[in-house]
Amino acid sequence: MAARLFDLPIAAVSLTDADRQWFKSKVGVEHWSIPRLQAPCAAVCDGDNFLVIPDLLEDEHFRDSPLAASGVRFYAGAPLTDRDGHTLGAMCVLGTAPRQITAAERDVLTDLAAMVMAQIELQHTLGRIDPISHLPNRNQFLDDFADLPKARPHGAPALAVLLHLASPAQLANAARVMSSCYLDAMVNEAVRSLSIRLGGTTRMYQLGPTQVALIAPQGTSAATCRAALASWVDERDLWSTSRFVTTPAAGIAPFTVGETAALDVLRFAESAVQDAFAAGAAVAVYSSAQDAAYLRRFTLLNEFGRALAQPDQLRLVFQPRVDLASGACVGAEALLRWRHPQLGDVSPGEFMPIVEQTSMARPTTAWVIDAALRQMAAWRAAGLRLPLSVNVSAPNLLEADFADRVLALLCQHDIEPGQLELEVTESAAMENLATAHATLARLHGAGVRVAIDDFGTGYSSLAYLQSIPAHVVKIDQSFVRGMEHDARKGSLVTAMIGLSHDLGYRVVAEGVETDHARVLLREAACDEAQGYFFARPLEPAALCAWLRERAPGQPLREAALVE
Template sequence: MRLYRLESKIVALFIVLIVVVQLAGFVAIRTAIDRNARSAISDELVIGERVFTRLLDQNAQKLTQGARLLASDFGFRQAIGTDDHDTIGSVLANHGARIGASMGMLIATDGTIRASTLEYPDTDLQRSSLELVRKADKDNANGAAESVVVGENLFQIVAVPIKAPVTIAWVVMGFPVDRDLVNDMRALSQLQVSILVRQRGRPDWVSDVSTLAKPEAQMLLHEVGDVRAAGPADLQIDGNQYRARILPLAQASNGQQAVAVLQRSVSEAVAPYQRLQLILLSITVLGVLGAAVASAVMARRITSPLRELASVAKRLGAGDYSESLYIRRQDEIGRLGAAFETMRGEIAKRELKISRLAYQDQLTGLPNRLQFADLLRDAIIDGGESPGGTCHILMMDLDRFQQVNDVLGHRFGDDLLRQVASRLTAQLLYPGAKVARLGGDEFAILLPGVNLEGALAQATHILRALEQPLSLQEQTVDLGAGIGIAGYPAHGRSSDVLLSRVEVAMYTAKRKGSGVVVYDPAIDRSSQESLSLLSELRRALERDEFMLYLQPKLDLPSGEVFGAEALVRWLHPDKGFIGPDNFIPFAETTGFIRMLTICMMEKVASLSAQLQRQGIALKFSVNLSTRDLLDQELPGAFAAIVERHGLTPAALCLEITESAIMDDPARAQNTLDRLAAMGFALSIDDFGTGYSSLAYLKRLPVRELKIDKSFVMKMAQDQDDAKIVRSTIDLGHNLGLRVVAEGVESEEVWFLLRQMGCDQGQGYFMGKPMPVERFLEWLQQWRAPEALDQSENMAV
């Protein structure tokens, strides 16, 4: 069972939990047993101490009674009176043997030993006996008993007075604390009893008698040596732990000492509970095994459906939605399985729908661009596998379809595209050919295994078919098309390259109106040149190669300089001067014109601010293109420029052509409204050359109208041009606009415009477009025509 699997984790969790719980219970019970056992042992030791003390007292009373019996014997007292040593010694020995005394002495009242059963009484025994006699005599007692150390043994000695009727002597009897006594104690209390003695001047204990085995008794001597105080203690003997209580028995003034060690084995006390512990351990083991089995079953019951879900998820990830999932359970896992099955079904439906959306054109039902690329890729692979294999593709774009959409509506256009798709499908000449709609009014035809001649024949056949008008919704529509052709392997070896090159051929056919164009590498050179030009334009902007040129604008009645129109010129480091006609149309097509407009606006604003600081107030005009008017961020950019240079928007005029306005009137008017609201003056440039509606122009926030130079330049010779100019001036004034004439190239035209009431003019007669430095020089040198001065004097 692998540990990283969920089943293994569940089993492991159950086992760990039950083991932890059982171990906690086992430790708690074991600790409680040990604590209770020690508490019980402590109680037993306290009781045992009392019992042992009582045994010693009873033994002492027994000895005392035996000694009193001897002291009351008449014959013994008579022997003492006659000082019969032999009789005294014999009586002491015989009586001592009867009562179990191991020694006997007769001590006179003066403290001398008159008789003894020992040939050489121990000095310690003599001293202890005399002290006991003196103590009994002092207390006027009928006898006394005491425990003393004699040699390496503990004795109980008793002293009894012999009276006739006064005390004439003392009988001292000694009884050793022997094994019988400790065995009795062991039998009564189940405690181990050991009598230990220590001689004067010696630190070590000596074992007198003990219920322990001899090796254990020797170990006890070392343990007790570390326990100096009386009372309870814990001892470690031969690997067994004992709870002990040390009872002092004798303490002589000369340093002799005797103690009784009462001890109880903790192991023995706990032994009755070991069976309970074994049972508990067995229950723990059985519980762990049972938990392992139960958890394994439960884990398998949980993880089996999860594995099924994982398998289904893997199949779903691989795109296989065919196999259903059924989990017959009523719990959360069953509901999860049901939800998963619902998800599988929904994903399968959406996948099918997405597949159709991704690979099929929804309008015509034809393959779309993505599916066509796949079909082309397969055709290339098939062609590459056979010697001389080839395939060609046709791409076509309908003519005048945009006008159909604008005039007849998009719904009509959609129906028209469906008709075109049906007609193209019906015009296929080769088996295996496929028609696809790439988007808009673009269609493509795949011709696998067809050579170039066959592709040209198919293209010609399609063009002829499209020459027949299409009838739809009681409308007859004439359509044409431009068709491009490219083939494998002549024009490319990948689908992306072929699609790119056939599109180039198609746009060339559209531009030339030649019907069918086969791809030629020369076509791409112009595209590469365009890309190169775009790169050069960007570098020119970065290197500040664009120059600001100005053409003066003058007030026609007074001849004063009113302002200038800002024009751009390109000074290429290698090609030299490049006219605007060579790059402005391309910049407008690519969108680069927006960056160029911002650049020129920056230059004009900088110049205007510089001249204003010098006291020269001129109004500069900047041209805006169609791309500029569609840029919704343009007003914000212009506002930032004038603010940066400390100008007001009224210092600048923005010129817009009619065609730029009419390309997208709504967006253009939105941009113009925002610029006018900011304070910029707006002018319609090249008026008269476009197709703008006067009603629409009336709504524009413009202040100036510029008549195109094509009407102004020859108005002195052409009466029709003069009439157009006069009408335009009147129209502008009636609309409340200032009128500016472009193309003033002679004094005669100047005076004609002045007579017609034109406000301002610009042209080569006043000044050609010139660099800023040259313009400033011209500004200092300009003088109005003499005829104008004379006419003014006459008027005065």
């Protein structure tokens, strides 16, 4: 456009760096760059002024430039200046004959330069600036982070800060009742107040709807940064209109300039924010120990999903349940075990709480029930009829088809419903009372036995206990262990047994480890017990051997070994 308007053979958009002038768009120019020292466009940048050279051969600064040597005589350039006043280069036109420029032509070239600069800024900001807050976004943060070694010494310590202006639960609640403008206003007022707190010189980035990041000024210590952020959060009454329904939290991630990757820094900062939310604190500094624990959880979660697809890693072990009056084994609890090829044996106390919070709760329980029923069928074929109990997690009780799937598996393996007992914690049964009770009632009505597991550690409400459709109450091991040395524990256990009997439940004590505890439980009229005193969780073959050792001379019931 410039070449046509000026009727000149050469026109270019040039950007100038420390050493060279680069032609980013050109007409009539063969090369892509020339040394900055002899480039007229560099003079435009240095002076930030419109530059006209009627005849390069008559100009003492440029008569020896590569342009003059190539036959160029005339030059006119308008500066390309950004919003912050920095000149990046020039919009220039060149001719092979000397000439002058009119005021109108000067205005035209200035307008063309403004158009070029608008296009440059548009391309630069596209995908880099949040349209609501006008803060640079994650893409710009990553670019600026990569440029940090140019501004700070390589290897210098630095701090990144990530702010969550509300917890996930608070955002979910706000999203249900407020428009997106609510979140926009939250971000804008937080950014304004934080900018004032930091003196307005620290660049902030919006990484998410309510997430803001920044790099602390050079030389800032973690203690100073933490104190400033905590003070800012504490003073939210002065700047936040959402202070009653949202709680900000900040995470500080120390890193080394030029050595720590940007994505790692963001992950460290995110980990610190979550630590702050978990502790109910305003600010937390990244902890490698905590991070290692979360990485372990994440690894276990991924690996357990693979284990479900490759069930050779999973197996069931069985802990006997003994009738305290007769001493006979009347059943066993099926317990899931996981042996990972690299991690080795992983404790169910470590992996099950993680699994139960994910979508894997459903297939895990399905696998355990199916494996338990297959084992029961195999034992029955060998002459052993042994009822089994299986733990059920809270998400299972909320599945609309859970009861039907359990009954279908019983039918598939030809197992009587009364031979299977499902153990449900009080908390799981109460999580969604109506749905859970409907599921339990369906199973109860079909003949499947239901046990209230870990009794005494959940809601322990008499109203709930009376309403749960169950057959058995299992007293949690935390009450049973050491009861022979603790009169208060003994009294509690005795009261639990009496209450449960009054409500029509059979009572099982977990965690029996001594003969003294067994005697006390029997004297308190407890029906059954399980624990290390009788047997640790056993592999199927070991359980059969254990049963054979107990059978001689003992009054065996239907559940004992029959061979």
